[in-house]
Amino acid sequence: MTVPYLNRELSWLEFNQRVLNEALRPDVPLLERLKFLAITASNLDEFFQVRVGGLSLLRRSGRKTSDASGLTPAKNLAAIRSRILEMSAAQYELLNQTLLPELEKAGIRKLRPADLNPAQSAYIAAVFEDAIFSLLTPLAVDADGTCPIVPALQIIIACRLFDPETGKIRHALIPIPEMIGRRVPVTNEENNFDYLLIEDVVALHADQLFPGELVNATTAFRVTRNGDIAVQEEDQTIDLSENMEDVLTARKFAGTVRLELRSNAPRDLARIIQIVTGTTPQDVYRIDGPPGLAAFMDIVAVPGFDHLRDIDWPPQNSPAITPGASMFETIAAGDVLLFHPYESFEPVLRLIEEAAVDPDVIAIKQVLYRTARRSRIVDALIRAAENGKHVTALVELKARFDEARNLTRADELQRAGVQIVYGVKGLKTHAKILLIVRRESGHLRRYLHLGTGNYNESTSRLYTDLSYLTCKADYGNDASLFFNAVTGRSKLIRFQRLVPAPNAMKPKLLDLIAGETERASQGLTARIIAKVNSLQDPDIISALYAASQAGVEIKLNVRGICCLKPGDPKFSKNIEVISVIDRFLEHARLFYFHQGGDSEVYIASADWMIRNLEKRVELMIPIEHAASKRRLIRILDSYFMDNVQASRLLPDGTSQRLTKERGKKAFRVQEHFYQQARKAAKAREHERSMTFEPHVPAD
Known part of the structure; x- marks a missing residue:
């Protein structure tokens, strides 16, 4: 059909x-x-x-x-x-x-x-x-x-x-x-x-x-x-x-x-x-x-x-990050979720800059797709190599229109002693991953940054993206296997936690959609909420149509290309598609599946396009940390409350700006996120100012 x-x-x-x-x-x-x-x-x-x-x-x-x-x-x-x-x-x-x-x-x-x-x-x-x-x-x-x-x-x-x-x-x-x-x-x-x-x-x-x-x-x-x-x-x-x-x-x-x-x-x-x-x-x-x-x-x-011009919305300090504290100690104390640019990208930069000079750090491995012109990240990798650490950078030379810059930076890195890998043959490597291996108490511990955006401190102030920082052992083991696969050109196997493309992400997404479809057909609550830049993959679209026909409630936040036709009474009557255009470029990929009440939430580097799911090396990351998961669901829901900057996609492919209903307050989602970040930062700063920290004498 x-x-x-x-x-x-x-x-x-x-x-x-x-x-x-x-x-x-x-x-x-x-x-x-x-x-x-x-x-x-x-x-x-x-x-x-x-x-x-x-x-x-x-x-x-x-x-x-x-x-x-x-x-x-x-x-x-x-x-x-x-x-x-x-x-x-x-x-x-x-x-x-x-x-x-x-x-x-x-x-x-x-x-x-x-x-x-x-x-x-x-x-x-x-x-x-x-x-x-x-x-x-x-x-x-x-x-x-x-x-x-x-x-x-x-x-x-x-x-x-x-x-x-x-x-x-x-x-x-x-x-x-x-x-x-x-x-x-x-x-x-x-x-x-x-x-x-x-x-x-x-x-x-x-x-x-x-x-x-x-x-x-x-x-x-x-x-x-x-x-x-x-x-x-x-x-x-x-x-x-x-x-x-x-x-x-x-x-x-x-x-x-x-x-x-x-x-x-x-x-x-x-x-x-x-x-x-x-x-x-x-x-x-x-x-x-x-x-x-x-x-x-x-x-x-x-x-x-x-x-x-617009009034400035400067990035705020995340309450999860203690100023002056080691990033390794912060991550070891619990997983950290950052929402950029409302929350500063500085902790990610601090993590790699600390790793470059930390005597206990043995190895750093990172994928670089697009970097800033004057990149602190590249500078930190060079410093780490000069300090004798084993540094591997997968530099994607096929990042369109950034090829010349990536060639130049790769040469600088290589001259400093960084082991350079130029992507994967036949595929673009678009995953956003940083792995740091550190010796602690006679054992090796792996620290990870996993994200939806590039390692680019310039665009981190302009694009909405998510960063997830963890040192969980199963995530670290998957990260090691991932780098072994892309640098050694071996097969991407199924991991414990991380879901890679091109071999596993699309099947996993189709399984998750099918699970919601099955629950809806049994009369159970079924819901899918997703935020992507583009939706073009025909298999994903067909699966979403089938889910809609079964009664799954589907909300999609698609910034750019959307080949799914919303509002079709036969195929997509239960699908709502919005697009938010505001001062920050919406870039984060975020997926929610109700799963009978035991919800699953993922962030990803990939859009729902053939090129991402079948022709690129990508990562989808399950967020199991309870507080982070709840926060991400709230973020997803908030977008569908916007009645100032959101547009609803229409069946003919055009869109219509949403306007607030009579008696309702105006709700601008990006302003909402900024004010939330600002209040949280002030509250945390006030809390710290009221707390006395005793000085502990050195041994």
Whole structure:
């Protein structure tokens, strides 16, 4: 029997629309609205590189097989284009009609060259001469349109040049290196922040790059290239790091999947640009403003305009963590659950930094998928290796768009003496796990951090994630077996507690769903609550439909892609799907199964997608610590109380913002979690201030 299945790409675009909806809200602070607009543009950049890039390859190969939603690659691309054209029009209408005028009123002004007074013009001319001119490399375009391949995701100026001596017209391109930045501040005598976009500055002074010729027309454009280029791992003789470098190079010259072109671009320049970039009409997106809206994120951080931003919600100290106490003592006293970013990520950093210098620590093993640019975690691993500890880091080189950084950090680690493993052949290693082996009283004890998010102290302040710290022996034994499997390339066996993908997680989830289905069919209470970033796996969706038909109450909190069709009277009448978009990116994966009252709760690194459950090394962690389990269930339930930032997914794949009912209080779940963390931290601080701790003399 065919079950309803929403299109993956269109579902993702509806998620991006929910992000754009935040930018459209007049009650959101102005710079936060600009931030959300920039996020939607950044999201689309990656969407074109990966999803549109992959579909374009399928279309060019002649593939006509339909996906689970019934669309062929060609029809899918047509539907995507139609939806993005609508979204793009809304983005630029918001920018031009609302955000830029409101920002100008507030003192943040995007100037045009015609707006400059003589002193400002002289200043910009000096900036161009001193800081920009020598970094530009113009590219000539031959009469037939041939030209060196232009770089992806960079602003490029197309120029029409006229030679007064010969009367001939020719064309040239000026790529603008990313290192220059997108905006050029302009001096003024007021307390404003005035700036020009870099493309306007370059176009204004482009004639200096072509002596003896006149630049009589310019336009800015930007290309996006296919980033869906996989590592070829079949050849055992190929070094993965060298192969990854080839992939990074290939992306720079891959086929164009999008051309952002100004609507007012002169016809001859538009024609030349299309020839140079090799784009078809279906790849061209005409825009009513500057290309590359993601660059406006830089404006969001301009100092002096805090009144245009959200009030800060700084991470709070967890009551479970005693300041100054050893993290090893804290974990030994009992399992610790942390909810980031409401609770600080600092204890995780402290744990590994303590391990790096602790003389009793023998070994550290960790999976690194995405790290911060200046990573304290990587620095701690280097320090640990330099201190003679056995350090193993599994660095995932196939972390898309972070490959170059991971290559660099892996080289640094290796030079310090860290044993480096480059992931698992044929799979991405996405598990979030840190294992520390410590000698205590003549025995070895294993300390673990297991989480839902990356070991990245930067994103830990922006993403909602869960950390679980334990030294339970059975968890530690599983962790050792896990690392032995992924570093020794042996099979992932079934563990005592941890549930790994790709061999065990999906079967376990299907068994848990089936258990609830069986209980519901017997007239017993049955309930499933899950929080994931994406829900796409057809087997999981079919199992959830069967559970719903049997009477299982199912609540799903899905931030992004959701291919399950809610509200279908036959398949999903008992399934509610919501999505929360707020100041923090919802990233934690958390699952609850009623199990006849003996509930089971898991956190995980994996979403309910084929790629996570079948093509990645992931971990699902059962939370058996009673207090932590109760807390996680409360967290799950709280999301479904949100009537400020939550949207309900509709049967057609779109969503509708939830609003509070008359007589009910507004409930914003992220604010609720922050206030909870703040109160708990204050209460614990007060408790400590009222407690006298005796000084114990040293032996």
